Amino acid sequence: MEYTYPEYYKKFQCIAEKCENTCCAGWGIAIDDKTLEKYRNCKGSFGNRLHNSINWKEQSFEQTDKCCAFLNEQNLCDIYSEVGKDMLCKTCKRYPRHIEEFENLREVSLSLSCPEVARIILGRKKKTKFLTSFQETKEEEYEEFNFFLFTKLQEIRDFLMEVVQNAQMSLEYRMSFLVAVSHDIQTRISKGKLYEIDDLLERYRQENFQRQAEKKFAEYSGCPVESYEAKKQIYKNLYELEVLDENWTKRLKAYEELLYKEGEEAYQKSRQEFRNYYKAQEYQYTQILVYFLFGYFGGAVYDENAYDKVRFAVVNTLLIQEMDIALWISNGKKMDFGGQVDLVHRFAREMEHSDPNLEEMEVMIGYQEEYSLENLLYCIWN
Numbered sequence: 232m233e234y235t236y237p238e239y240y241k242k243f244q245c246i247a248e249k250c251e252n253t254c255c256a257g258w259g260i261a262i263d264d265k266t267l268e269k270y271r272n273c274k275g276s277f278g279n280r281l282h283n284s285i286n287w288k289e290q291s292f293e294q295t296d297k298c299c300a301f302l303n304e305q306n307l308c309d310i311y312s313e314v315g316k317d318m319l320c321k322t323c324k325r326y327p328r329h330i331e332e333f334e335n336l337r338e339v340s341l342s343l344s345c346p347e348v349a350r351i352i353l354g355r356k357k358k359t360k361f362l363t364s365f366q367e368t369k370e371e372e373y374e375e376f377n378f379f380l381f382t383k384l385q386e387i388r389d390f391l392m393e394v395v396q397n398a399q400m401s402l403e404y405r406m407s408f409l410v411a412v413s414h415d416i417q418t419r420i421s422k423g424k425l426y427e428i429d430d431l432l433e434r435y436r437q438e439n440f441q442r443q444a445e446k447k448f449a450e451y452s453g454c455p456v457e458s459y460e461a462k463k464q465i466y467k468n469l470y471e472l473e474v475l476d477e478n479w480t481k482r483l484k485a486y487e488e489l490l491y492k493e494g495e496e497a498y499q500k501s502r503q504e505f506r507n508y509y510k511a512q513e514y515q516y517t518q519i520l521v522y523f524l525f526g527y528f529g530g531a532v533y534d535e536n537a538y539d540k541v542r543f544a545v546v547n548t549l550l551i552q553e554m555d556i557a558l559w560i561s562n563g564k565k566m567d568f569g570g571q572v573d574l575v576h577r578f579a580r581e582m583e584h585s586d587p588n589l590e591e592m593e594v595m596i597g598y599q600e601e602y603s604l605e606n607l608l609y610c611i612w613n
C-alpha cells in the first residue's frame with residue numbers, strides 16, 4: 232500500500248490537557264463495531280462504567296455538558312489512563328489524522344479542526360510538499376475504481392498545487408486560476424475526454440496563456456457591487472448548516488454585522504485596509520487552499536466532480552478571509568496568530584466534521600448562482 236502525507240505530518244503531537252479546545256468535547260464520538268465489542272466484554276468496575284456511559288443504540292459515548300463521559304477534570308481521557316491506549320476506539324486513536332482511501336493508495340492528512348494542527352499549518356511559511364511511503368499489505372481491489380481518471384486527477388492536483396503555492400503571483404490570481412482552470416477541466420471530465428487533459432495542462436503552463444488569463448481576470452476587479460451581493464449570500468448560507476458548537480451561530484451573527492451592516496462602501500474600505508494589514512500573513516490562505524485541495528480533490532474519482540472540489544477549497548478560503556476581516560475589526564483592527572488559530576480550527580470543525588454540512592455545501596456549490604464561476608471571480612477580486 233502506498234501512503235501520501237504532507238511533510239509536516241510527523242510534527243504533530245497531541246498536547247492533551249493543555250489543549251484549548253479538546254476534541255473530547257463539543258461533538259458526538261462514534262464507536263466502531265470492533266471496539267464496541269471490546270467494551271461490551273470489559274469486566275470489573277471500569278467495565279461497569281463503560282456499560283453505563285455508552286449510548287449503545289447510537290454507538291457513541293454519552294456526554295455530560297457536551298463533553299465525553301470519559302473526559303476527566305484534568306482534561307484527560309479515563310479510558311486511556313485506566314485501561315490503556317489499545318482500548319480507544321478508532322476515532323479517538325486516529326484523530327486528528329484523516330485517511331482518504333483510493334484503491335492501493337491512502338492519502339493521510341491532519342485535520343485543521345485540531346488547534347494544534349491549525350498552529351502547524353497556519354504557521355508554515357514555506358511550500359508544503361507531499362511525501363510517499365510504502366507498506367506491504369494485501370492488494371485491494373475496488374469495484375468500479377476508475378484508475379485512469381484517478382491518475383489524471385493526481386496530475387491535475389499536482390499542477391494546481393504548483394500554481395497555488397507560487398508566491399510570485401497574487402493570491403487573487405492564484406484563486407481565480409484555480410476556479411477557471413478547474414471549470415475548463417471539468418467540461419472534459421464530464422464529456423469523457425480525459426485524453427485531452429495532458430494537452431490542457433501543457434497549455435495552462437504556457438506564459439502566453441497565463442498572461443491572457445491575467446488580463447481576463449482583471450476585468451473582474453472594480454465590480455464591488457456584484458461581489459458584495461454574492462459574498463453576503465455565501466456568508467448567509469452558513470446559517471443553513473448544522474451547528475456543532477452553539478456559540479458558533481453567535482459568532483457568525485456578530486461577524487455578519489461587523490462585515491455588512493454599514494453597507495457596501497464601508498465593507499470594501501475595511502476589506503482593503505485589512506488586506507494591506509495582513510499582507511505578510513497571506514501565506515496562511517495558501518496553506519488553507521493546499522489543505523482543502525489535498526483533502527478533497529482526490530474524492531472526485533468517485534463523483535467525477537473536480538470543479539466542485541476546487542470551489543469548495545476556494546469558498547472556504549474566502550469565508551475564512553471574510554471572518555478574519557470581522558475578527559480584525561472586533562479586535563480594534565489587530566489580529567494575532569492565536570486568534571487566527573482559534574477561528575480557523577473552529578471553522579474547520581463546523582464545516583468538516585458534519586456529513587450533512589459537507590453534503591449541503593456540495594449541493595449549494597453545485598446549484599446556487601452565488602457560487603458560479605463569474606460570481607466567485609467577483610468575490611475573489613473585490
Ligand code: SF4
Binds near residue numbers: 250251344348
Ligand atoms: S484537539 Fe488535537 S491537540 Fe487537542 S486534545 Fe484533540 S488531538 Fe489533542
